[in-house]
Amino acid sequence: xxxxxxxxxxxxxxxxxxxxxxxxxxxxxxxxxxxxxxxxxxxxxxxxxxxxxxxxxxxxxxxxxxxxxxxxxxxxxxxxxxxxxxxxxxxxxxxxxxxxxxxxxxxxxxxxxxxxxxxxxxx
Numbered sequence: 001x002x003x004x005x006x007x008x009x010x011x012x013x014x015x016x017x018x019x020x021x022x023x024x025x026x027x028x029x030x031x032x033x034x035x036x037x038x039x040x041x042x043x044x045x046x047x048x049x050x051x052x053x054x055x056x057x058x059x060x061x062x063x064x065x066x067x068x069x070x071x072x073x074x075x076x077x078x079x080x081x082x083x084x085x086x087x088x089x090x091x092x093x094x095x096x097x098x099x100x101x102x103x104x105x106x107x108x109x110x111x112x113x114x115x116x117x118x119x120x121x122x123x
Contacts, residue, residue, distance in 0.1 A: 004037040012055055014066040019053055021106040022070060022114075026051070029115050041071075049073070050121035051114060064101035070110075072096045072117040082109075 001020060009016045019042075026033050026044050034045040041054040052071045056063070069084065077086030078096040082105065085097045098113070100106065 002035070002037070005035065005042060008037055008042055009055070009068075012066050012068075015055070015068045015101075018068055018100050018103055018106060021103055022053060022100070022110075025106060025111050026114060026118075029111070030118055033118075046118055047122045050117040063099065067099050067101035070098045070100055072098065072113050074113070074117055074120055078113065 001023065005019070005023075006016065009019060023035070030046050032046065036043045036045060041052040043049045044051045044053075050073055054069050054071070056067070056069060063084075072078070072095075073089075074094050074096055075092055077083075077088070077094045078098070079086070082098050082100075083096060084099045087095045087097075089095050096113070098110065100110070
């Protein structure tokens, strides 16, 4: 993990292990993935950005104390308790925001969504 990635999570170090597992999952799916650290998010890029990790800008009632949000760009909205929001950004392209507050949530479902987002970015 690069120092810029660690620095990104300096305000909420409790989520760094979650991010590390997500990055490992992405590396297993696509070792050539580029990581770009920006002020508001860390983007994962293959043919184009297919996912991004970010921290909520403020506390939101009803959400965990510490978490990160993983945005996945897909052809459809995801549904379920882990999905904070799914927004259609243009026809056939949805930004799906997944709340992740525990390393146990970096699971087969998330890995499948990441693989789908990666594949979607290549078309």
